[in-house]
Amino acid sequence: MSEDLSLKEMQKTWHGSQKAYAIGFIVSLLLTAASFTIVGLKLLPPSIAIYVVSALAFCQAVIQLIYFLHLGQEDRPQWESLVFYFMILVLLIIVIGSLWVMYDLNARMMPHMNMHMN
């Protein structure tokens, strides 16, 4: 069973299509242009723009995962999706956990905080 597929079978499993690349390209282009315009022309105050731009990046990542990397389009059992979701879990634990610890440390190291500590 551990044999290679024939070229035809391999080509058949490829999920890309001209339409998918066109959609991915146009949507990515629009999202990039939108975030560039928001920041470049200062359309929003910085505190709001951070969230808007992050949301646009997140959307673009999802679009590229679906249309360029074909996430979730493989045959069952979907090992690649499983690995992906596990990676997201590990990534969130590392990122949120570390940020929490580092900012907490930072706050405790502030000179003016010492008064409250004592």
Place this chain on the structure above:
Amino acid sequence: MTKPLLTESTTPYAPDPHQDIFSKTTLGFWMYLMTDCILFASLFLVYAVLKNSTFGGPGSQDLFSLDLAFAETLILLCSSVTCGLAVLSAVQNKKKHVVLWLLATLLLGGTFLTLELQEFAHFIKEGNSWERSAFLSAFFALVSTHGLHITFGLLWGIIMIAQIMHFGIVTMTFRRLTIFSMFWHFLDLIWIFIFTYVYLIGVL
């Protein structure tokens, strides 16, 4: 008399179809990309923590050019699409098109790398190298790790073109072309976050 536990007719599920070399290779490479993702997440994290540790040096507002970063983003996005079209041509057995799309990918990737290196050279010439502050160390670590991936991607692309020209589109070259395209799309994905978190939010 014991009955066989599982026979072909009684199994409710079909056997796992991912037993061939092609599926194993793509899954293995995908796992590598996912661990690479965690590497980049750690570098992003370091950058986020050290972003304001400028040690009296220039901050992100003073350094970054939004136009340059936007141009780099568009170039990399285009190269991602041309790389996808190369695989699509391979699916249709058009050898000449595969080589042409790969050449376009390499050309765009090379332009991207040149722009990035020019930016680095500009920073270093003004005395703002990675030695200047913790913020700049984190910036160079993050962005040059991505640049290093692009460099290896370009080398891989050159070898890929040579193999396609020499062997044509066969199982081996098709498999390698597929994982090359995964690598290249992945680098574009990482760059979106560099563009957003380093450059866009940096100049806010």
